[in-house]
Amino acid sequence: MTAFRVIIPDDEWSLLEFTQNDLPGVAVVNTSLHGFEPKEVFAWHLSLMLNFEELIDNGMPSQLEREIVDPFCERLESEIRGKDKQKPNALFLARITWNGTRELIWRVFDPELPHFHLQEIINSTPPEYPRTFDYQMDEDPEWKLAEWHLSHTGN
Structure with missing residues (x-):
C-alpha cells in the first residue's frame, strides 16, 4: 500500500447560480478542493439526492x-x-439546489463508513430523515465526477 501525506485544506465556498432545463439552480462549492492532491486518497464520489416537498417558483x-x-x-x-x-473520512464538495431537489456531494476515503451510516438512517424506525432521499457512491480516483463542480466556480 502506498503511503500519502495529505494536507486537508480549510473549506472555502463559492456560490454558483446556473440554469438547466430552463430552471434556476444554486450550487455552493468547496473551492479549496481545486488542485487537491493526492486525489486517489479520497477516491470515492458520494452523491446524496434529497427530494423537497414544499416548493415555490421554478x-x-x-x-x-x-x-x-x-x-x-x-x-x-x-x-x-x-x-x-x-483526518476526515470525507471532504464536502458541494450542495446543489435545483428542480425540487437538494444534492449533497462528498469525496470519500472509506466508502463503507458512509454507506453503513446512510443505511442506518434509511432503515430507522421512526424515520430519522425529514424527506425521502437516495444516494450513490462511485469509485472515481481521478475525480472526473467532480470536474463540473470545480471547473464552474471561477478558480
Whole structure:
C-alpha cells in the first residue's frame, strides 16, 4: 500500500447560480478542493439526492421547507465528514439546489463508513430523515465526477 501525506485544506465556498432545463439552480462549492492532491486518497464520489416537498417558483424550496431540510443536511455534512477534522473520512464538495431537489456531494476515503451510516438512517424506525432521499457512491480516483463542480466556480 502506498503511503500519502495529505494536507486537508480549510473549506472555502463559492456560490454558483446556473440554469438547466430552463430552471434556476444554486450550487455552493468547496473551492479549496481545486488542485487537491493526492486525489486517489479520497477516491470515492458520494452523491446524496434529497427530494423537497414544499416548493415555490421554478422548483425551489419554500422558506419553511428549507427550515425542515437544512438541519438534516448540516447533520449529514458533519457525520459523513467524521469527527476528526485533521483526518476526515470525507471532504464536502458541494450542495446543489435545483428542480425540487437538494444534492449533497462528498469525496470519500472509506466508502463503507458512509454507506453503513446512510443505511442506518434509511432503515430507522421512526424515520430519522425529514424527506425521502437516495444516494450513490462511485469509485472515481481521478475525480472526473467532480470536474463540473470545480471547473464552474471561477478558480
